[in-house]
Amino acid sequence: MELTDTPTEAAFRAEAREWLRASVPATPLPSGDTREGFARHVEWEKQLFAARWAAVSWPARYGGRDASLWEWLIFEEEYYAAGAPQRVTQNGIFLLAPTLFDFGTPAQQDLLLPRIAAAEDLWCQGWSEPEAGSDLAGITSRAVRDEAAGGWRLTGQKTWTTRGAFCTHLFGLFRTDPAAQRHRGLTYFLVPLDTPGVTVRGFGRLDGDEGFAEVFLNDVFVSDSAVLGGVNEGWRVAMATTGSERGLTLRSPGRFLSAADRLVELARSRRLSPRSRDRVVRSWINAQAYQLFTLRQVSELLAGRQPGARSSLNKLFWSELDIDLHATALDLLGPAAELDGPWSRGFLFALSGPIYAGTNEIQRNIVAERVLGLPRA
């Protein structure tokens, strides 16, 4: 057991830290969930890509560094510690790409992965529909086979699409077998948003940014190469992506360690009531504990034990931790907590954590049924 960097890891960390120190914009970029801020963030993504930091764990031929999971965690830790910008390519890199690696054809991989890493294609996800949120099996958007044209015609409505108004492509599930029940008969499609028949409407989130979109599809034609994984296999393919989203890949501890450090800094700048002091200590403890939990999980993963449903434990913990870190900071700020600022915005954003990617209620069901083995209802 060794909880410090090996020499190789230390060298990797030093390189990342140095590059970030030199490259992270001195003034924070405007929010990537606004149109203007998004464009600035895309520039930053291109800078990351140019220095091969966009997707460190990917193969070099797609723009990565073939980094180990440890090195990936180290990069994330350094990235957030440096106060570097949010990753607006997140959906492509952390949600779509793992699915492409697992289910894509070589042609799809070679075409799409480099463009994702380079922030040339900007992907949003099309899971939720007005009547299908936590219950993805309720999807009604459909894809009808157009044999003559050699492809599919997509019709329906997707919603809660993060940054959908600024992206160039959408991945999502569509019903290809209308006779099949619930999660059967779905297919995973890749759709350029400039295809005729697509309309995107942005709308506002709780934190004030226009970061959600509705995507309307009206008889949108895509070719067979737009199918990821098999026809009618969409549920299985999507679940793999969902696993990535919920699991290790999306919520590395770096983000929370950095927030905890900023919280402690804020707390040091003032005299604390005993209650606030304890809250800060506990928030900080929980961020450390989440890192140790993740390190244990990565070790298990490297020993060949996939986290599987245990990744729902991550989701439960980091989403509550994120709210707690921000609520504690607001507590310290007192009356000033009402003012717009990084902590109040962060708090509002954190409230989405227990909701998206499967509500925490669903996650608790998953833990109980698939990890503890309790009977299904």
Add this chain to the structure above:
Amino acid sequence: MELTDTPTEAAFRAEAREWLRASVPATPLPSGDTREGFARHVEWEKQLFAARWAAVSWPARYGGRDASLWEWLIFEEEYYAAGAPQRVTQNGIFLLAPTLFDFGTPAQQDLLLPRIAAAEDLWCQGWSEPEAGSDLAGITSRAVRDEAAGGWRLTGQKTWTTRGAFCTHLFGLFRTDPAAQRHRGLTYFLVPLDTPGVTVRGFGRLDGDEGFAEVFLNDVFVSDSAVLGGVNEGWRVAMATTGSERGLTLRSPGRFLSAADRLVELARSRRLSPRSRDRVVRSWINAQAYQLFTLRQVSELLAGRQPGARSSLNKLFWSELDIDLHATALDLLGPAAELDGPWSRGFLFALSGPIYAGTNEIQRNIVAERVLGLPRA
């Protein structure tokens, strides 16, 4: 609105306080959930009865004082503040008697109520069975009609019967119509425990007292007068009792106010960590809040609005409050919390609060469905 005593109420309070001051045993009695302690508590109950304090809100002809609900609350407050003994007649006075008042024949009322108040008959409840806990409709103990003898023959097993090993009578539900589904076909019976065919076995509780019993009934004959309410009406009759148990009558704020006062006294005797100090303050606040909540509820009741399912809110709150008061005290005691004593025993006892009389999970269902109107599953 008036949150202080009227002159009449003040006089009632003074009388109760004076009597309790003069009468409450200087040394606490041994636990009423042991055989020896039970006997001592029965003596105390007879003393209460002799001074007409056993059931203050009952009509004078049954040994009460025709006291108002306010006066009843005042008595309870003074009773617990005086450190008076636990009420081992609780099941008779607070659970069975309300049902007798509502469903009993005049003969049953005249026969049984005075004996309950006088602690001559000591009642235990026979709801739960090994396979019917929170789900009372799962009761399988049965009563078979014996037309010739003019009565019923009871067979089955009851369990978790508090103080069952020391009581003289049992009230409970038995299945009279084996063909009826779940909560239909049950009847409410009154059973003297010295009837041939009854066997009682005491067993131990978490808090170390032998206060539970299993009651086995083997072809036990009871006459028709043992039926309370109509044959096959037992569910409706029992639910009224359950309402009393969960509601106002069983958990008056007096008990928690007195525990909160003892907690504050304990806290004053030592230097507190800031965290412990806040915990004490919050526990104390919650006890006061529960009293105000109850006062509001009594006012509503006197205005003709029955609490109904809202009484589940009482159960949820006092049961958590009771645990919290005791856990806070243990926190103050530090290493000494491990030692047997009133706070550690009280803590163990309090843990049963969220379980008995319908688990808190069931209570939350009731609140959601019957108060908020959420759809049933």
Add this chain to the structure above:
Amino acid sequence: MDFALTEDQVALRDTVRELLAAQCPPDVVRAAWPAGEPAALDGLWDALATMGVFGAAVPEEAGGLGLDETDLVPLLEEFGYAAVPLPVAETATVVAPLLAAAGDQRLPAVLSGATRVALAGADRLVPYGARADLVLVLTDTQARLVAPEPEPVLPTVDGSRALTRLSDATGELVTDDPELVSSARHRAELATSAQLVGLGRRMLDLTVEYVGQRRQFGVPIGSFQAVKHHLADALLRIEIAAPAVHAAGWALARRRPSRATDVSMAVVLASEAAQDVARAAIQCHGAIGYTVEYDLHLYAKRTWALAAGCDVDAHLDRLAGALDLKEEPA
């Protein structure tokens, strides 16, 4: 003993409730946000003035309704329930009674609604400061009326509050009678607590309605036990806080010796209850609760804004002092 609302209290509350349902629907709250049309608020202000709400706790001989803090609490809950985006609670609970007690000549203009007074909070932040003619500032020992500084409007979580900050709180002395000032401060704390209870009720109502309709997995999501339990707990929090707030109002009206700690209890219970209800409401809504197009956020954000000013620590200290609890030296 009697802890029921009187018929008069119920009647007045119901009248205010109906007025607010008509004149302060979510659209009017939205109108107070930066991109809105603030003119939509004037009708609401005038209607409340006409009804006499601003003088509710002003003696009849001074032109008010002659009610007390006990009577105010049900109205304050309604102001919270509607998230009224103007200093209505402040005027009725703090400003008008204080001006009346101090014999201030500006009282009639305040009662008629002609002069709109905002109440400065901690850190000299002034909710509705951008829409006020005057600002009342309460220090530990004085009450002063100060000219508002309507710009800049500060960017906030709750955009409907038109929040500004005073750089100069000198103004003009209204009173330095310590009794009047301390009463005004307690009433301000009461107003916040009662509004938070009302906000909690609003968020719960919205959520109960939504989870009864929204279907997932083939059933209304309100039929899931997890949702039921979140909302049962939310109701419990509100139902426990509400009587404590009302009792604090009664203690102020009767000038009970315990009134300061009664108010502190009300603040702690109501602010934490409303914040917990906000969490539960957003969680049970799912993604739609996280959008600004849906109404929930209006009430959740008002909850957070009011709670930010509550200083629970100070109230816990006050309570610990009253209970004579000693703390370890740090």
Add this chain to the structure above:
Amino acid sequence: MDFALTEDQVALRDTVRELLAAQCPPDVVRAAWPAGEPAALDGLWDALATMGVFGAAVPEEAGGLGLDETDLVPLLEEFGYAAVPLPVAETATVVAPLLAAAGDQRLPAVLSGATRVALAGADRLVPYGARADLVLVLTDTQARLVAPEPEPVLPTVDGSRALTRLSDATGELVTDDPELVSSARHRAELATSAQLVGLGRRMLDLTVEYVGQRRQFGVPIGSFQAVKHHLADALLRIEIAAPAVHAAGWALARRRPSRATDVSMAVVLASEAAQDVARAAIQCHGAIGYTVEYDLHLYAKRTWALAAGCDVDAHLDRLAGALDLKEEPA
């Protein structure tokens, strides 16, 4: 970086687990209670001695297995899981390594199990004091071996601990090397934390098994969402605490500068996690969990007993100090 158990660690843990499953079932824990037959414990003690567990963290040249705190943690979890009613964790983690480091001649008798040493806790309370030949007392600066005072056995929540109290803690000095004493104290804290994790796992296992069988309303109660969520949260608490405890063991083994705060983190997380799991376990069992005939109480009571000695406040203070957080003057 590597946070996996080594093959050796897994093998040793599994051996201990099997031994305890056979030699320390609930009946043996019950035998340690006042009404039990304490002779039933001797076989367990001897078996652990024979396996070499007492010398696990003693250098090989001193007759031990030469392992360190990192290796001990998985074993300590097993001691907790089985609620071993003898000072096994204390001997392996604190007593034997300290005697070895101090070059004390009593070490061989301790390793062989011939001399049974208990470890005094706060307030001079001594768990297993009634069944020990000697008591190790750790002050801030010294370690002393003291004669036990086997009577009276104090009535306690957890009757299996044979708790006594020392009136005289003079005894004989083992060491006043501040480094050795401080390490011993940290190891004692580690032992408590790791046992609490194991106790949490045991209570959760018992509960998962029970709710899968117990039927109400026609279905296993484990199929209710409320029960699922209680137990999912319980698992999360344990899974979050466990790596922190193991990392604290590693920090002690490596003598990392952060070791004191790492141990404090472990204590806070493990003690609160185990107590929450106890609550959830009892609640999900319903009435049967509230009886002494069922096994759950054995583990819940041990949890409360260990947690009572944890002094979470002191650990939060230690952490606040390390984070350089200032407190308001009271």
